[in-house]
Amino acid sequence: MKFLTAQLLHFLNDRPTRVDLISLGRFLALLAALIALYSVLFHYIMAYEGRQESWMTGVYWTLTVMSTLGFGDITFESDLGRAFSTVVLLSGILFLLILLPFTFIEFFYAPWMKAQEEARAPTGLPETSRDHVIITKLDEVTSALIEKLDRYQYAYVLLVSDLAETLRLYDLGYKIVRGDLDNPDTYRQVQAAQAALVATTASDQLNTNVAFTVREVTEAVSITATANAEASVDILELAGTNSVLQLGKMMGQALARRVSGGDTMAHIIGSFGDLQIAEAIVRDTPLVGQTLGESNLRTLVGITVLGTWRRGTFETAKPDTRLEADTILVLAGSAEQIDRYNELLCPEQPNQQPVVIIGGGRVGREAGKALAERGMDYRIVELQRDRIGDSDKYIHGDAAELDVLVAAGIRETPAVLVTTHDDDINIYLTIYCRRLRPNVQIISRARVDRNIASLHRAGADFVLSYASMGSNAIISQLARSNILMVAEGLDVFEVEVPPGLVGKSIVDSEIRTKSGCSVIALRQGSITTINPDPHAPLPAGAELVLIGSVEAVERFLKCYVG
DSSP states (O other): OOOHHHHHHHHHHOOOHHHHHHHHHHHHHHHHHHHHHHHHHOOOHHHHHOOOOOOOHHHHHHHHHHOOOOOOOSSSSSHHHHHHHHHHHHHHHIIIIHHHHHIIIIIHHHHHHHHHHHHHOOOOOTTTTSSSSEOOOOSHHHHHHHHHHHTTTOEEEEEEEOHHHHHHHHHHTTOOEOOOTTTHHHHTTTTTGOSSEEOOOOOOOHHHHHHHHHHHHHHHHHHEOOSSSTHHHHHHHHHHHSSSHHHHHHHHHHHHHOOOTSSSEEEEEEEEOOOOOEEEOTTTTTTTBBBBHHHHHHHHOOOOEEEEEETHHHHHHTTTTOOOTOOOEEEEEEEHHHHHHHHHHHHHHHSSSSSEOOOSSHHHHHHHHHHHHHTOOEEEESGGGGGOOTTEEEEEOOTSHHHHHHHHHHTTTTTEEEEEEHHHHHHHHEEEEEHHTTTTTEEESSSGGGHHHHHHHTOOOOEEEEEHHHHHHHHTSSSOOOOOEEETTTTEEEEEEOOOGOOOOOHHHHHHHHOOOEEEEETTTEEEEEEEESSBBBBBTEEEEEEEEEEHHHHHHHIIOO
């Protein structure tokens, strides 16, 4: 009853609905006047034929004739009466059978159904809401972001302006609020002043409008926006954005960081405070054929092997893990320890041949710039002439044609970056390049996470997801967040020592056994201890730095954080 009352109030308070009801009322008044007129004329014609009927009989006869029921118990005998009956019948067909249903549906039923839907669509958050994330668009990046927010137990709300889309996403289980992105009231309704972050990933122009509108409501909330154009960065910052993410640029730089350049040196792929995360290929090093225990890396250089990659499959490091030529080590340590690893195991010079980049869009161009900053040469294969810049660095043509790839240097290159925006094309080209060069390093971009496994099966050594990278970049803006994506499905994250583990050692806590995560560092204030003593008790207030798969992170949070 309470829900029905809310729907009725919403229905009656809507101005267009009131106008529709007035129009419906006018039609019904016209119809009632017509019925009354026909009832009066019925009496006069009956009197003309010498018969007397009651007023109720007149109304009864008019309604039966107009509705085409035609019981036949009351009929006229004169031609005048029959002509009148014909007029009543035809007008009844028009008014009762045609105009009335359509008018009722248009001016009452449809507005009523709309009012029911609008009453079901959430329009705000409780005033007690705080520390939540406000998302302005659902796309591949924010879909991955929502999964991570749920995983790390952050509250969020997704703003949608279209009613039908609001209800569809609401029924799918998303936390939705309906509202226009350019209306300050929308952000008041979702308690933007108490939110932890506003994340907007629409066009540069709309993102600017969102930031400017949010700043009309509050100066306190942090705003993160994506930008496609370099020129948009300054405009977004002027509009009030705290952090502007150029995801295309970030993806290109991330792909370039994965290029080994044909050498076996450890390359840093991310940092976690003083802790450096690096990757190094085992090929052409003394480590080939040894187990991790036999390599004695921790004793030699003090570095920790977190795990190994082999064609997209990550395995946690164990003493009996055997190192093959195509194994890639994931290392953790200080910058000095990584330098010692390179001095001891990687003295040879890298391959100086150009890296082949397939795709000359934003990601491909940024990858080329990042490689140039590392002192590495590159060639970009691009089909569209309007994207071709420096002719010395570009090869015009279709990458599916052998002559084009040969001109780019596929026979000698140490690595191939596949950077197009189409996952189907990326899979196709990855298979082709792997067939041409079985031992070349292939790094590919995936637009959506579901194609990561397919790209690995196609032959990619590494796959970076645009959605995962973007979502990680956004979630890292949260003050409470400290998460580093090492690779797809593998994260390094920091969490305060849970109360249940205070005083216990890493061995006694059985973190790896119960969750699959491994402790790689312990942070106490400004001091970071890499590879902490597994038998020492964990102090209260310290921060654990752990590495694990997405599933392992979820198990850790469920087991120890709750």
